[in-house]
Amino acid sequence: MQLDPEDEQILAGERGETRQKMLELLVALGKVFGAEHLVPIKSAQVSGASYKTIGKYGLDWLASLDAKAIVPAVLNPIGMARTRWEEMGIDPDFAKKQQAVVRAYKRLGIRLDCTCTPYYLHETRYSDHLAWSESSAVSYANSVIGARTNREGGPSALAAAIIGKTPCYGLHLPQNRVPQMVIDVHADTSRWGVADYGALGYHAGKLVGNRIPFFQGIKPDADQLKAIGAAMAATGAVALYHVEGITPEAQKNQYDISGIETVPVEQADVSRLFTDIPVDAVALGCPHCSSAELAEIARLLTGKIVTKPLYVFAAQGVIDRNVKIVDSIEKSGARVFADTCMVVSPAMEQYSSIMINSGKALAYVPNMCGGQARIGTIEDCVRVATE
Template sequence: MYLQKDEEQILNGESGDSLQKMMEILVTLGKIYDAEYLIPIKSVQIAGVSYKTIGDAGLEWIEDIDAQVVVPSILNPMGMDRERWREMGISEDFYRKQIEILNVYRRMGIRIECTCTPYYLEDSMPCLGDHLAWSESSAISFANSVIGARTNRESGISALASALLGKTPYYGYHLDENRVPTIGIEVPFTLTGSDFGALGYVIGKVIGDCVPIFEFAPSTKPSDDDLKSLGAALAASGAVALYHVKGRTPEADRFEVPEEKIVVEEGEIRSVYDGSSEPDLVALGCPHLSIDELELAAELLRGRKVKRELWLCVSRYLKGKRADLVGVIESSGAKVISDTCMIVSPACDRFDCIMTDSGKALNYIPTMCQAEAVFGSFRDCIEVVLGEARDC
């Protein structure tokens, strides 16, 4: 792999042990994946923030790093809301460890907004063709597919190395040839709302890490939120980092639909909604909610009272920006939670059955929260907490 003179010097330890270690990580990755050289990146999103997922070993590893980030860098959700952790049932011990992790990242100059939807933050929205090093799988999928930016599926460690060096090895989804679709997915019936998460959940299991190109029925008109849900589920039940939608996503129309093709049947999508257990928690916002989703929740909850626990996960930034909507939602008894989510917080471990509108959460709840998961549309989820009958 070709390195510039200053990169060689960093690798030789002339800029200190921490940067040397980070350069070793990027060079090792570059060699494994046959990258010719490193390229500059515009921004970084770093996963591996929750004490629940990284533990003491992860904390010790980041604590040893003595360097500052050189490109805008932001964190993935941690294990608790930094203000409402007591109310969430988080222990003092967990709180202290989590704050230690946050402070280590803060000292490196990383923005300690903890969200998997950094693209909703006005100053963190990438552009078509931008090279990034992001590491939360739904954020990666949204950046690659809906925005047309370019990022590999970074680990928390490689993303941190990129944040401290401002570069990433030039391979994988940074290259044109790896962005070409490898399988066609035809969906000849109408999809709306949570159907996109259900589709991602079903198809991800079958296609692994392929690059699918979807052909939807003309009556199907996916919003950005629908595509966010589709990509999140595809990345969770499979390992899809990039997909295209004919006539909809920015790179799709450059490509032909490959000969290898799956035609989805409506029954496959409907069966995702089959669960009938009674949830003791309804959790929305995986990935974190958009303003449109917050608006819908406020409209459905205005003047009503919830009869079960309802959590809505959203970035602290959007929560602050739309305090009016948050006020309406919380007057119903629902909780608008920031910095964390139902998957990376240990607070969800006490529930037996969690209902969600997210294909991604449906995939992770059984293993990450040891709870049963049931799936419903956004509106159904809210109706369930308002005590209305569920049509299972």
């Protein structure tokens, strides 16, 4: 791998042991995947933030590092809301350990936005090179924005944030971003919402695996695109997809899809995922809610009081921009939390069944929270929470 003189100095230990270790990690990763050089990045997004997932040894490793990020870098959702964790019923011992994780990342220069939707907070542009690690954020950046990032692990994203570069391989290279499979949707999608597109992504991810799909027959908006990608990343390993006439690279490029496998998806493939099992709680915001989604939740809750716990998750920056809307939501008895989500917080483990509007959560809740998941529209979720 070709390194510039400054990188050679870092690798020789002249800029400190932590930077040396971080660059060693990136060089090793690049060699595994055949990268010829490193590429400067615009930003990083670091996973491995919840104490629930990294535990004592992850925290000890973070505490051993001594360097700071040199590019804008944000943190993935943690295991609790930083300022309202008591309201979530979080055990004080867990809270203490989670706070130690947050302090460790802060010391390393990582911004404590704690979100899976960093694109709502920091400008990301077409063709920007990134080092993002959360699966739904990676999918959105690549597919909806047209930026360039592989799905980084937590350590490699942190290393990239500290070095300011990442190995140039995989989805950083244009030739690796072309469609590999066609998903041809045969359904009337004119009335589909976020949940329907999440269910489509849930089904499509199992068909696609780690290939790059090209969708035909759908016209999703930004929130619906977010839902498709998040679900495909959860049930498959999809880090990039294209939608005919919608996503930027599908608009800019005339892809020849005539010779690749085409798989039809029918309405029944999506509808079968919607069940009516009883639920103990309702949770929205996986990935974190947009401003438009918060406004829709507030509208549906107007004049209503929740009869089941209703959790809404969003980035703190999005909450701060929508204070009146959030206040309106919480007048119903629902709670809007930043920094965390239904998947990574131990608070959700108390429920045996959770209703969600997310294909990603439909895939993750059973394994991460230990209960059943029921998908429905935002309208369905609010109805169940208030009936």
